[in-house]
Amino acid sequence: MDAMAGETRPGEFELIARHFAPIAGPGGLGLVDDAGLLRPARGYEIVVTVDALVAGVHFFPDDPPASIARKALGVNLSDLAAKGAKPEGFVLSLVLPKGWTEAWLADFAAGLAGMAAENGCSLIGGDTVSTSGPLTLSITAFGSVPAGRMVTRSGARPGDLVLVSGTIGDGALGLKVHGPAKPGWISALDEAGRAFLADRYLHPQPRLALAGGLQSHASAAMDISDGLVGDLAKLLKASAVGAEIDLNAVPLSMPARAAIMADPALAELAWTGGDDYEILCTASEREYPALVAAAESAGMALTAIGRVTAEAGEARYREQGKARSFAQGSFAHF
Numbered sequence: 001m002d003a004m005a006g007e008t009r010p011g012e013f014e015l016i017a018r019h020f021a022p023i024a025g026p027g028g029l030g031l032v033d034d035a036g037l038l039r040p041a042r043g044y045e046i047v048v049t050v051d052a053l054v055a056g057v058h059f060f061p062d063d064p065p066a067s068i069a070r071k072a073l074g075v076n077l078s079d080l081a082a083k084g085a086k087p088e089g090f091v092l093s094l095v096l097p098k099g100w101t102e103a104w105l106a107d108f109a110a111g112l113a114g115m116a117a118e119n120g121c122s123l124i125g126g127d128t129v130s131t132s133g134p135l136t137l138s139i140t141a142f143g144s145v146p147a148g149r150m151v152t153r154s155g156a157r158p159g160d161l162v163l164v165s166g167t168i169g170d171g172a173l174g175l176k177v178h179g180p181a182k183p184g185w186i187s188a189l190d191e192a193g194r195a196f197l198a199d200r201y202l203h204p205q206p207r208l209a210l211a212g213g214l215q216s217h218a219s220a221a222m223d224i225s226d227g228l229v230g231d232l233a234k235l236l237k238a239s240a241v242g243a244e245i246d247l248n249a250v251p252l253s254m255p256a257r258a259a260i261m262a263d264p265a266l267a268e269l270a271w272t273g274g275d276d277y278e279i280l281c282t283a284s285e286r287e288y289p290a291l292v293a294a295a296e297s298a299g300m301a302l303t304a305i306g307r308v309t310a311e312a313g314e315a316r317y318r319e320q321g322k323a324r325s326f327a328q329g330s331f332a333h334f
Contacts, residue, residue, distance in 0.1 A: 220282045
């Protein structure tokens with residue numbers, strides 16, 4: 001993002017007017033006020049989530065700006081989906097490093113606009129500042145649910161089924177494919193397989209189409225951002241329950257399977273790595289068929305991988321019928 005010599009860059013208010021005001025929703029009030037406005041329907045509550053992304057930690061500094069924008073909003077929309085919430089709007093804090101260019105910002109705004117339009121979640125405000133440090137983004141997203149109907153992490157009960165949407169491990173493997181250090185197993189993938197995994201890392205796909213089904217039929221839910229094993233531990237702790245998980249039932253994409261065949265050690269990365277942004281949820285035997293039907297109607301797979309037990313906080317994993325444990329369950333910042 002090095003600025004061209006002699007380039008004249010807009011000031012903060014011109015920058016906002018040029019790149020972000022055109023993509024703001026009605027609640028943004030033209031981005032000329034000090035705050036945005038949300039009007040939840042009567043009988044609804046607001047769900048709030050926030051995620052910060054830092055260059056060199058959550059994405060590579062030279063990633064396409066449109067991809068960075070889509071990921072920044074996508075990870076927040078994934079949280080709303082897991083709560084059964086309908087997106088209502090978001091605010092953006094954009095901390096630009098020295099050397100940013102207006103061309104970079106235009107591409108970033110275009111990616112943000114596309115993700116917002118595709119998911120019905122408009123920009124309603126934010127802040128833009130500069131830093132001597134790395135590019136940093138923080139998005140706070142707002143969603144709505146009928147009062148008392150948000151799906152929490154704490155509702156899982158013994159006997160419930162444990163389910164995941166989509167396929168697991170693609171994001172963590174995609175990071176390896178997309179990153180500068182190319183491990184040898186990548187040669188076992190064809191071009192389409194490599195592109196699929198890299199895209200899954202670069203562009204999270206929030207499962208908002210499943211939100212209504214979760215709201216109606218799930219007992220607990222969260223999105224898988226830090227790895228299946230680690231995120232399941234968080235859900236179990238919140239619900240004060242345990243689980244028995246069949247790792248062989250965890251759904252994998254064809255490119256992920258090809259990678260694991262080339263290097264079997266990658267199976268652990270698939271189960272513990274982050275950036276999947278799929279849904280992890282639980283449902284009772286009674287609600288399970290309706291939840292699966294809702295997922296099918298939304299065009300996505302929902303796979304049962306285990307069952308909730310009464311042993312608080314204890315997750316037992318089995319692979320090929322044998323007990324399996326993990327030294328590190330998920331990505332951790334600290």
